[in-house]
Amino acid sequence: xxxxxGQGSLIYGESTPFECVGLRLHSEFMLDTSKGIIGLCGxxxxxxxxxxxxxxxxxxxxxxxxxxxxxxxxxxxxxxVFQQPEDQLFCASVREELLFAPQNFNLxxxxxxxxxSVLKQCGFSDGATFLERDPLQLSxxxxxxxxxxxxxxMRPKVLLLDEPFAGVDPVTVxxxxxxxxxxxxxxxxIVYAGHEIFEMSLICEEILCFLGQRVVMRGSPYDVxxxxxxxxxxxxxxxxxxxxxxxxxxxxxxxxxxxxxx
Numbered sequence: 299x300x301x302x303x304g305q306g307s308l309i310y311g312e313s314t315p316f317e318c319v320g321l322r323l324h325s326e327f328m329l330d331t332s333k334g335i336i337g338l339c340g341x342x343x344x345x346x347x348x349x350x351x352x353x354x355x356x357x358x359x360x361x362x363x364x365x366x367x368x369x370x371x372x373x374x375x376x377x378x379v380f381q382q383p384e385d386q387l388f389c390a391s392v393r394e395e396l397l398f399a400p401q402n403f404n405l406x407x408x409x410x411x412x413x414x415s416v417l418k419q420c421g422f423s424d425g426a427t428f429l430e431r432d433p434l435q436l437s438x439x440x441x442x443x444x445x446x447x448x449x450x451x452m453r454p455k456v457l458l459l460d461e462p463f464a465g466v467d468p469v470t471v472x473x474x475x476x477x478x479x480x481x482x483x484x485x486x487x488i489v490y491a492g493h494e495i496f497e498m499s500l501i502c503e504e505i506l507c508f509l510g511q512r513v514v515m516r517g518s519p520y521d522v523x524x525x526x527x528x529x530x531x532x533x534x535x536x537x538x539x540x541x542x543x544x545x546x547x548x549x550x551x552x553x554x555x556x557x558x559x560x
Contacts, residue, residue: 299456299487301329301353301371304363308348319511320348323362327513329353331456331487334503335478338491339522339529344508346491347381350458353489354378366456374403377454381461383441384434392417392444393429399452408451419480420447421473439470446477456487463494463554471554475501495530496553499523500546 308321322345329336338346351357352364355371364371377399380386389395396413400406408416410429417425420443428436433444442462449457462478463471471494479501482488492498498505499519507515507525515525523538534552538545 299331299367301331302365302368303327303329303352306361306363308352308357308360308362321345321352321362322512324512327516329489329504331489332485335482335501336489337498337502337505338489338508339493339495339498339505339526340508341529343511345511345513346508347460348511349506349508349513350378350460350489350491353456354458371456373454374399374405374452375455377449377452377457379446379449379457379459379462381464383438383445386445386448387433387441390432391429392431392433395433395444395448396429396451399448403452405452413451416447416450417444419450420444420477421470422447439466439473442466442470442474443477446474450481454486456489457481459488459490461492462490463492463497468554471497475555494553495526496549497555499526499535500550500553500555 303323304326305323307319309317310320311317338349340346352362353371354376355364358370366375387395389398393413396416397407400408410426413429414425417428422428422443433441436444446462462474466474475497478488478490502519504516505519505522506513507522507529515522518540519526520538520540523535527533527535534545534549
């Protein structure tokens with residue numbers, strides 16, 4: 299699956315006292331999600347979330363043109379998981395949350411066995427017991443995983459996630475990372491924004507680096523390792539080479555990465 303993104307600027311509140319630049323793209327470029335997970339790295343306010351909104355097709359009439367395999371991206375081909383799960387969850391039960399997207403997009407209604415399998419994919423070993431739970435009464439990590447499961451139920455081709463690991467414990471981070479890696483292996487395209495740079499450097503095949511609402515560098519974790527060093531201030535990234543397996547293990551020790559992924 300390939301995104302083609304045109305040049306242009308995304309401006310919020312244009313011609314008002316609240317006008318601000320969300321994103322500036324000075325040239326056209328392509329993202330190939332079939333090659334692996336793509337990470338968006340940068341400080342708060344650098345343009346990562348705005349870039350995700352462009353990929354999600356939220357600005358169809360906007361100044362930046364984007365296509366996914368030649369078509370305007372939209373659900374159910376695109377699935378977006380919000381930064382705050384409370385902004386995404388609104389139904390009375392987990393079952394209703396999981397069924398909402400398939401029903402909304404006139405897809406085949408999944409049975410309970412499928413819903414439980416998706417919950418299991420997101421780390422719920424006892425998913426059947428969660429179907430009648432109130433999603434807003436779950437823990438923060440459980441809410442994040444239910445929000446992800448609700449999007450997966452519409453079987454998107456590309457998954458977009460904004461800060462998927464924010465505010466959760468290390469165990470939940472490992473569950474979410476394992477879920478994303480398994481989804482990638484199944485053929486799903488994944489683009490996510492985050493600040494967990496150690497984890498991102500180990501699970502992403504490509505990283506886009508954002509600064510001042512612009513993409514200033516892109517490439518494999520090794521290609522952008524010096525930028526990661528400047529961003530984090532951690533010299534573990536300085537001069538990192540692809541064949542340096544010891545460095546990869548050392549980075550993994552600082553991250554919440556399952557040993558089999560290092």
